[in-house]
Amino acid sequence: MRLEPFRWWHIDQVLPIEADLFGAEQWSPAMFWNELASGHYYRVAVGEDGRVLGYAGLAGAPPDEVWVQNIAVRRDAQRRGVGRVLLEELLAEAARRGVRSMLLEVAVDNAAAQRLYATYGFEPIGVRRGYYQPSNTDALVMQRVAEPTGDGPHDHG
Template identity: 50%
Template sequence: MSEQPAFSIRRATVGDLEQVVALERVIFANDAWPEALWRSELESPHTFYLVAARADAPDELLGYAGLLSLPGGREGDVQTIGLAEEARGYGLGRELMRLLHLEAQRRGVREMFLDVRVDNPVAQALYRSFGYEEIGVRKGYYQPDNVDALVMRVAV
């Protein structure tokens, strides 16, 4: 059995743009966000993004997660969360979600929302473990695959 790697997590910057976009294209090949959208997400004062790497290779990103919350708003959105294949199964996604929730609470957010593919039971299980419940379905939301999205919500 292999030893669990140590990971480092830090706030994302625009300097991470190239690596985040490259990682996004691997993780979400068919519906990856374009570079311009990523740039606006990383530059926005209303978002909070984290990046993760192995502790022994902090410049090689293996994951990311992001939160959107407007000033004075009581609602927040998990914009995205993605992990490279080799970073899965070690609790890193759980830690990224925990940190997003802490930031949401710091910002005064009381409800968090997210969309998740109906064909991604692993992500759905992670979100349910945080108390998220399904509140709706967006038909054909993920394109070009025409896959439905579950809309989920939790009080924080």
């Protein structure tokens, strides 16, 4: 598996993953095009056969905060570390940007994703009622605050 920048030609492989995982709540092609046009940080995980295994993205205004836009892994590639690798890439990019706070929303019934995020220091900070439509599923908002590096303007060691 390798990570590479998410480009327009990946959209055709991402849409079936999106449909399978999120059904009626899937992102449209236009939403992906908009994310790419906005210059948000996106990566795809590509298998040895060249197929997209998963994808993930960040958006926001560093250094204050960024949002994990999505992390999704094809069903037949789940539980093989693909999501973990994608999340680690997003964390590394946030660190490169000096981001202090990362936030995300995850469906309240997605315990596996919540456990993964908690492993990497994300903590629940709130709930968005009826966030996912049309299912009206609540979203748990989770946040990860970066450790101070000691080299900022307000750090007085």
